Amino acid sequence: xxxxxxxxxxxxxxxxxxxxxxxxxxxxxxxxxxxxxxxxxxxxxxxxxxxxxxxxxxxxxxxxxxxxxxxxxxxxxxxxxxxxxxxxxxxxxxxxxxxxxxxxxxxxxxxxxxxxxxxxxxxxxxxxxxxxxxxxxxxxxxxxxxxxxxxxxxxxxxxxxxxxxxxx
Amino acid sequence: xxxxxxxxxxxxxxxxxxxxxxxxxxxxxxxxxxxxxxxxxxxxxxxxxxxxxxxxxxxxxxxxxxxxxxxxxxxxxxxxxxxxxxxxxxxxxxxxxxxxxxxxxxxxxxxxxxxxxxxxxxxxxxxxxxxxxxxxxxxxxxxxxxxxxxxxxxxxxxxxxxxxxxxxxxxxxxxxxxxxxxxxxxxxxxxxxxxxxxxxxxxxxxxxxxxxxxxxxxxxxxxxxxxxxxxxxxxxxxxxxxxxxxxxxxxxxxxxxxxxxxxxxxxxxxxxxxxxxxxxxxxxxxxxxxxxxxxxxxxxxxxxxxxxxxxxxxxxxxxxxxxxx
Numbered sequence: 001x002x003x004x005x006x007x008x009x010x011x012x013x014x015x016x017x018x019x020x021x022x023x024x025x026x027x028x029x030x031x032x033x034x035x036x037x038x039x040x041x042x043x044x045x046x047x048x049x050x051x052x053x054x055x056x057x058x059x060x061x062x063x064x065x066x067x068x069x070x071x072x073x074x075x076x077x078x079x080x081x082x083x084x085x086x087x088x089x090x091x092x093x094x095x096x097x098x099x100x101x102x103x104x105x106x107x108x109x110x111x112x113x114x115x116x117x118x119x120x121x122x123x124x125x126x127x128x129x130x131x132x133x134x135x136x137x138x139x140x141x142x143x144x145x146x147x148x149x150x151x152x153x154x155x156x157x158x159x160x161x162x163x164x165x166x167x168x
Numbered sequence: 169x170x171x172x173x174x175x176x177x178x179x180x181x182x183x184x185x186x187x188x189x190x191x192x193x194x195x196x197x198x199x200x201x202x203x204x205x206x207x208x209x210x211x212x213x214x215x216x217x218x219x220x221x222x223x224x225x226x227x228x229x230x231x232x233x234x235x236x237x238x239x240x241x242x243x244x245x246x247x248x249x250x251x252x253x254x255x256x257x258x259x260x261x262x263x264x265x266x267x268x269x270x271x272x273x274x275x276x277x278x279x280x281x282x283x284x285x286x287x288x289x290x291x292x293x294x295x296x297x298x299x300x301x302x303x304x305x306x307x308x309x310x311x312x313x314x315x316x317x318x319x320x321x322x323x324x325x326x327x328x329x330x331x332x333x334x335x336x337x338x339x340x341x342x343x344x345x346x347x348x349x350x351x352x353x354x355x356x357x358x359x360x361x362x363x364x365x366x367x368x369x370x371x372x373x374x375x376x377x378x379x380x381x382x383x384x385x386x387x388x389x390x391x392x393x394x395x396x397x398x399x400x401x402x403x404x405x406x407x408x409x410x411x412x413x414x415x416x417x418x419x420x421x422x423x424x425x426x427x428x429x430x431x432x433x434x435x436x437x438x439x440x441x442x443x444x445x446x447x448x449x450x451x452x453x454x455x456x457x458x459x460x461x462x463x464x465x466x467x468x469x470x471x472x473x474x475x476x477x478x479x480x481x482x483x484x485x486x487x488x489x490x491x492x493x
Contacts, residue, residue, distance in 0.1 A: 043206070045206065045207070098447055099445075099447055100444060100447040100477060102443075102444055102445070102477075102479075103447075103476060103477045103478075105394060106393050106394055107476065107481060108392070108393065112369055113368075113369055113371075116364040116365070116367040116368065116369070117363070117364040117365040120205055120206050122207065123445070124205065124206065124208045125207045127176075127177055127179060127180070127445045128177035128180075128207075128446075129179070
């Protein structure tokens with residue numbers, strides 16, 4: 001498990017960067033607005049430039065929380081103070097707090113380089129924020145909201161099969 | 169036996185509640201607690217809300233003020249104790265004798281638990297803490313066998329809590345200065361063991377190398393399960409041998425000893441892991457809750473998947489049945 005299925009990876013792979021970035025920014029803006037506690041818990045580390053590099057997609061996401069900026073790039077990873085690499089499904093599982101970061105690190109599914117203190121603060125802030133990506137995606141889909149949320153939940157369930165915790 | 173569960177954030181606290189905790193322990197966002205990591209822990213308001221939530225479910229909240237007061241800065245610890253009492257903590261988990269004295273004198277009705285960090289491991293030490301500060305419970309350091317624990321409980325007038333699952337320290341809790349030696353900060357004084365600010369990981373060809381301050385801690389080969397970058401879990405060259413000089417990167421798991429611990433007079437089982445995410449809390453608490461009500465043969469299957477949550481993806485019974493080299 002964990003690698004993105006080709007049926008999902010291919011469209012993202014060939015999509016123009018501006019389109020991927022626009023969708024990612026919409027979700028990012030929505031998450032930041034809906035979870036101000038995330039910002040507060042990040043404290044001084046909101047000034048950190050975080051890099052996220054899915055190992056199953058030729059894309060890199062760079063986030064600077066203080067500037068509320070998100071950029072997407074291809075090729076070599078851009079400069080970041082702290083970077084995390086791993087399969088996209090697990091990175092998103094971490095974003096939602098559905099996977100235990102330490103366990104994924106022990107199993108070598110994830111790797112982290114750079115400012116560990118900042119990355120730890122981000123991990124803890126995200127873990128407390130109860131982000132639900134299918135709900136956030138659904139909210140962007142207007143009248144198609146229930147359908148998009150349901151499809152996204154199904155994808156999440158399959159992608160994280162056996163990896164997410166018993167969820168209460 | 170009670171199940172005492174960790175919470176590093178309000179979200180983890182709610183998970184522990186849902187998963188069946190009898191009590192949840194947590195701490196403030198400062199040096200008064202031994203898990204003083206960035207982005208972790210509770211504000212006063214978050215603790216107030218969490219205690220109210222737990223009380224509605226008849227679950228207790230313990231507040232860990234389990235570091236040692238720094239001379240000249242005692243006010244930080246006194247204020248934390250004042251606030252925890254005012255917010256309605258069911259017990260304070262304390263390590264510093266000075267702080268125990270402060271709480272015993274100012275809040276004689278407040279339930280006081282002796283932290284594992286106090287390293288009270290014999291009848292004389294525990295009796296002293298009970299008689300002097302009115303301690304109601306002692307959390308035993310992970311240095312005793314089950315037989316040792318049974319002998320101890322017969323000689324003291326105090327509840328006994330022991331660690332059942334989670335991270336494992338070297339056998340010098342409250343007295344370990346390895347982190348301080350390498351970084352200037354320690355769990356005892358600053359609430360951080362191997363602070364993240366001093367940790368670096370780098371790839372060296374196919375190997376993952378972990379570093380703490382100026383020290384290389386370990387080198388993990390491709391696919392080899394990794395551990396925390398603490399000196400005590402480091403792999404070093406000693407003489408002609410390259411090995412784990414202090415202890416292997418493994419987690420504690422004594423679920424198969426539940427019946428023996430109960431028979432030994434243990435009142436509560438503690439799960440380590442306030443620094444872990446809510447997924448860990450949900451998984452471990454629910455598994456152990458089921459294990460407490462299961463037969464011995466059912467327990468192995470219940471906790472088998474917890475091994476994936478463990479450091480180095482391995483577990484040990486540690487000192488409880490003392491079989492190490």
